[in-house]
Amino acid sequence: MSEEILVNVTPRETRVAVVENGMLQELHIERGWARGVVGNIYKGRVQRVMPGMQAAFIEIGLERAAFLHAADIVKPAVGDGEGDAASLPATPTRPISELLREGQEIVVQVVKDPIGGKGARLTTQISIPSRYLVLLPHTRVVGVSARIEDEAERARLKAHVAALAPAGESHGYIVRTNAEGQSEEALAEDITYLSRVWALIGEKSGSVRVGECVYEDLTLPLRAVRDLIRRDVEKVKVDSRETFERLRAFAAQFMPSTGTAEGPDLVEKIEHYAGARPIFDLYGVEDEIQRALDKQVPLKSGGYLVIDQTEAMTTVDINTGSFLGQRNQEETVYRTNLEAAQSVARQLRLRNLGGIIIIDFIDMNDAEHKRQVLRTLEKALLKDHAKTTVYEFSPLGLVEMTRKRTTESLQRQLTEPCHECSGRGTLKTPETVTYEIFREIVRQVRQFDAARLLVIASPKVVARITDEESAAVAELEEFVGKSIRFQPDDQYAQEQFDVVLL
Structure with missing residues (x-):
């Protein structure tokens, strides 16, 4: 590759x-x-504690207060240095009111950028990444990335890191995927670098003011x-x-x-x-970036995906399109779904889509075909740096999955909602706007006195009124007892109009 x-x-x-x-x-x-702030460490102040949500809002100097959940305050259980972090027993979450008080100063790290109308997500469980390791200052865990599958290599790396960790420091480390095959000297250099960074963070956090950045991640x-x-x-x-x-x-x-x-x-x-x-x-x-902003993604076979990103989730619909196949319908559907599974994994990564994702594969009757499609999707997702979790086909034939989201999607970074439709993706038809104008004319005449009326609207709407609705306009003028003039204006959007009393 x-x-x-x-x-x-x-x-x-x-x-x-x-x-x-x-x-x-x-x-x-x-x-x-608009640089992202994920990984940055700030000195913050507790602005508001919310016991009902087990969370608090923290002022860290950003536009909106950041969000800190109680589960992200409790320090992980201290391991014996032999287990992965994921295998440690969970520490029970104490009430947020016992952990924080309003006005308290606290050092926090951003784990999720502000997205949409939500503030940044925070944690007190600081982690500092380097080339091969991640420093965990508040635990003695030594873990190894699950992507390093060779057991002998996992044991070698874990032993080296445990031996190289500075004596007297209660720090833990996670060995990153990039560390596979690296020498003891390379790991030692990383540990030295991380120790130096953490010492500087400790010094700076005591001297900076609330809302200032203690540590900023690399460009x-x-x-x-x-x-x-x-x-x-x-x-x-x-x-x-x-x-x-x-x-x-x-x-x-x-x-x-x-x-x-x-x-x-x-x-x-x-x-x-x-x-x-x-x-x-x-x-x-x-060209690929432009295509990544389209809803429809063509497949080589002639099928296509339709990707819809909403506030709650992202949906992916698979269609056979022009692909007719060579044998029978089940085989055609199976081949399309296999190709779609690989394409979906690439599109999630390329478009940086996160949160809940629902994939509507074309219905398959064969249980083995379903298993192979799911396996193809999971295998294609192994290349993804973000954590993903894929579930079995639901009774409705849908595949539900999650993908960890830390930053805005590509679409939301590069685009904004349409000013004409306010992000709906649709516009009222000229016919609908025409009848809205007629109702507004009647409403205005009943409330105010005027000799005549002027309607300003988009050229497309005015053209429809003066052409197809000319008879209706004559009836309306007779009904309200006023003359009505229509004026097109290129600056007006299709749904926009003004009724002016003269």
Whole structure:
């Protein structure tokens, strides 16, 4: 599998694309005026405690107060250093009123950006990521990513990290997927780096004021190098000389590695792209971004997906379209669903869709076919960095799943609700607006005295009134006893109109 990371830098926007075998799989966007705050640590003040919700609102200097649930305040149980964090027994959640009081100062970390009308989601269970590890300051757990499946490698990494952890420090670590195959020296460098960062956070948190940032996560290009580069990444291409040099320096300082016969050093994988053609155009990324904003996604077989993102959930509907198949209907449906399962996994990752997701596969009668489609979906989701959970087919033939959401979806980052339809996706027909105008005329005449009336509306509505509804207008003039004139205005949306009394 060929994988490349492309970094496009402009004065106010940075974009990072992950391309696998020539196809865009992920897109990350950071704008100078609206950088995400996930991972940032703030000194906050408890603004309001809500016992009924087991939560509190915390002032951390953002536009809206952030949300902290009681379950994110209680520290994880202290393990013996041998188990994964997920295997530890859950600590019972105490009442929020026992944990926080209004006016209390508290150090918190953002785990979810403000989304829609909701404030940021917070936790007091701080975690600091590095190239190979995640530091957990408040627990002694040593866990290993579930994506490292080799038991011998898991045991080796866990033993190295436990041995390298500084004596006297009650810190825990999670070993990241990128650590697979790394040397003891590389892990030791990460532990040293994390210890230094945590010490600086401790010093700064005591001196900053409420609402100030104690620790800010890396910028998008640096995060991409830290989090996205794996062994199978061939190149990181950057179209900015300044960013290229910064990435090389960062990789050399914090992510040193030694080249092997299997591949070059990480630093050597980072290249400066100086071509005349924009890098995203060269790889077809710009076209893919435009297609990722469409509701309909074509499949190679002739079928298609329809993706609808709502406030509560995202729905995905699969249709056979023009695909007729070669054998019978069940086989045609099965093949379409298999292709759709792979496409759905890619679209969720590309569009950064999170929360509850409902997939309406085409109905299948064969239980084995259902099992294979579900297995294909789960296998395709293994490449996803976000945590996903997939459930069995429901009695209605739907697949329910969840995908962890930390930032806005691609659609909500790049678009806004239509000003004409207010995000409904539909407009009232000219006929409907016409009859609204007629009712408004009667209402105005009954309330106010006027010699004549002027109606200003969109050209499409006025054209319909003066043409198809001319007889109705004559009847209306006779009914109200006033003359009515209609004036088209290009500045008026289809649903917009004004009735002016003259």
